[in-house]
Amino acid sequence: MGKKVTDQTRELVQPILDNMHLKLVDIEFEKEGKHWFLRVFIDKPEGVDIEECGIVSEQLSEQLDQQDPVSVPYYLEVSSPGAERPLKKEQDFNESIGKSVFVSLYEPYEGSKTFEGKLTAFDGEFVTIEITVKTRTKTVQIPFKKIAKARLAVTFN
Structure with a gap:
């Protein structure tokens, strides 16, 4: 389920990020305790602020509600990868x-x-x-x- 959710989320969030001139760093769909979290990490050269994260979160949330790729209740988090961001690609x-x-x-x-x-x-x-x-x-x-x-x-x- 995890890869399917992250792949579908990537397809939904990429146009939003392109429009805002932001970069997708990573997407995680993980269970912590009894709760599921869909985490989207975004960035740009000068860094992202909380307002940009909020805009992406709102727009992505609308897309996720329409497409409904996640079959379990979850929390959506959109944030910067932080100072010690992972290097994956x-x-x-x-x-x-x-x-x-x-x-x-x-x-x-x-x-x-x-x-x-x-x-x-x-x-x-x-x-x-x-x-x-x-x-x-x-x-x-x-x-x-x-x-x-x-x-x-x-x-x-």
Whole structure:
């Protein structure tokens, strides 16, 4: 049910976002406790505000009511992905070059399952991260297919 709901929601929300010059970051349909949540994450280069989230929520809610792709009661949430937004698609990695990232892997690579540092390159096959170990800077090339999860990382310098 989850993939069907997210796919149908994507079709409904995309024209709304295109009209408002916003980008769809992700859609999640998850059960937490006894409640279902349909979460839509949106963004734009300068960030989205609560008013934009409200407009998208209202318009999407109308579309969902008309199309009725969800067979269970649920809560609709439209929000920004936040400062530590997930990186899921190749485009997300390309747009994040030069930023701090946190990456966790399915299995250890070069002795570690997690890496945090500056994303310096992405070629579709490898994610290149510049990490600092004690006082030394090191570059690690991680195979993209080994990444379980990745997100932007807030750093305090």
